[in-house]
Amino acid sequence: MQDAPLEKIPVALPDTYRLLNPGLVVLVTVGDRETDNLLAVTWNMPIRKDPGMVALLLGKRHHSYPFVERTGELGISIPDASLADAVLGCGSVSGRKVPDKFARFGLTRQPATRIKAPLVSECIANLECRVCQVVDLGASALVLSQVLAAVADPRHVKKGHYVFDDGLRLLHHLSGKRFCASSEAITAQVPRR
């Protein structure tokens, strides 16, 4: 167990999101049969288990957003740490300026089974989602989607759990260009009295 710090230091309130940030960063894909795009999304979380539902916070000015409105679908691909540069690229450049971000950042389209948008082949897992509710937050929207289908790399996901014995390094976003990687599962025990 870590030693308790002598005295904790204040954190500026606009920085507090960073303390919660390091969930998994994902690549969200959008598109129809003619055109597609993808972007990095850190602000994501599961909100229901069965049927699976996911919430994503999406900026409404992003090139990707009108695709979500129009198609009501999106893909979520989960990169490992080896894809950090590509993730940063997809999250730094708009599809308005770079029409094919897949090609620009060395990513391959993987056809989906239930949605028209492609998935990202290099990622360790891919979810196909249908939007069920959008909460308008002004400049951004909280997009709630149901998971329709999911696949994962069997080296790194066994019976629906991440396993780390084949060198998996999950990718978490801290802020800006800073990420961290996790590569170990720990099993906790409820302390005995």
Ligand SMILES: Cc1cc2nc3c(=O)[nH]c(=O)nc-3n(C[C@H](O)[C@H](O)[C@H](O)COP(=O)(O)O)c2cc1C
């Ligand atoms: C690591 C990372 C995480 C990001 N997370 C989010 C997010 O949670 N929600 C969001 O709307 N934008 C997020 N962004 C910003 C978009 O990915 C970025 O503006 C992207 O270029 C938009 O692409 P588009 O205009 O092609 O849709 C993130 C960017 C980076 C680099």
